[in-house]
Amino acid sequence: MQKISKEGLIDFEKKIADLFEKGEIPYLIHLSGGNEEKLIDIFKNINEDDYIFSTHRNHYHYLLKGGSKEKLENFIMNGKSMFVFDKKLKFYSSSIVAATPSIAAGVALALKRKGSKSKVWCFIGDGAEDNGHFYEAVKYVDGWDLPCVFIIEDNDRSVDSPKKERYGNSQFTWPNCVIRYEYIPTYPHSGTGKFVEIKKQPMIPENKYKTNNTDFNKNNKSKMKFKDAVKLAMENLAEDKQVIFVGYNVLHGSAYGTLKDIPNNQRLETPLAENLMAGLAMGLSLESYKPVLFFERHDFILNAIDAIFNQIDKISDISNGEFNFPIIIKAVVGSKKPLFAGITHTQDFSELFKKFLFLDIYEPKSSQEVLDSYKNALLKGNPCMIIEKRELYDQEL
């Protein structure tokens, strides 16, 4: 791995700070500074083959992983300071606070299953430590002894607020997979704001929202119970041994019985933590698994909305195609009969998803469409969502 010194790191950030203050960078940027020595020490333990998950403040991590200054500067000048991705260097970042720990856990799970020697290093700030999504991932990594280390870069600030003003006197402690170092930042959160005018116009990408409701027709060859078609579609998928069903109730409840004949090693029963589930699926997919992420009711997807909207759906665009999560999201809309489980167990968010997601959305209405949807989804190998209506399950269609 290319080595960069403390001075090299500081000089790089100084150059960017100067350009920013002169109004040459019309984008939000976050500069590091103050944490060079601790980071250099940590990176002595990091190997080329290891993954790095970084944050909005990723410049130092990227340079220390061996990323080139020119490439990084190019990212920054083009509005990607917070969005540095490099597949070759196994480098992933996120501008969404606490979005990466669950993905890191997923990659670590894949590495362990494969018997790989590589490790995952996931950097977060003390602000992200406040977030429940971090807890889910830490508990999982700790419980399954996964090759993943979380590093809290504690500058006692979330934007401008210190820990005490956020969580009082909490002395909460983490297990051994979490390490922490403290540093005093040398730059304010988003620069000094001293610049007089912005000299360049930012490039704002076009909003690419599209309606992508794939409609299969009409040659409804195989009439059978909708539920039997779903079960058959799952078995067809599982013939591909890279396919893995991820979620809770995939093993015991077997997704309303539709997975009951799938081998256990292709069913990953997860904690009851939807964002973590989605992160695990993302991480697994980065290591060539083909996850089917199961949500037994639409209502519960809301707990994973960050993972789906900001990561699975957008990351291919944000990372210029460096990363893609070819995940099939299997999402069931709860039925109101014969038992009504209440409003928060029977909501149908299909229209919302169609409006805001880029990924393909399938809404099969017959058995044939179920079979076609899943077959097509696996062949295409892109992220997609297949919405099953539970009220159709017992109908012959």
Ligand SMILES: Cc1ncc(C[n+]2csc(CCOP(=O)(O)OP(=O)(O)O)c2C)c(N)n1
């Ligand atoms: C989910 C989410 N909420 C809020 C923000 C806005 N935001 C960006 S950085 C930041 C502070 C994060 O603090 P910390 O994790 O300690 O990182 P630091 O900037 O101190 O390195 C906030 C609130 C965000 N990007 N994502």
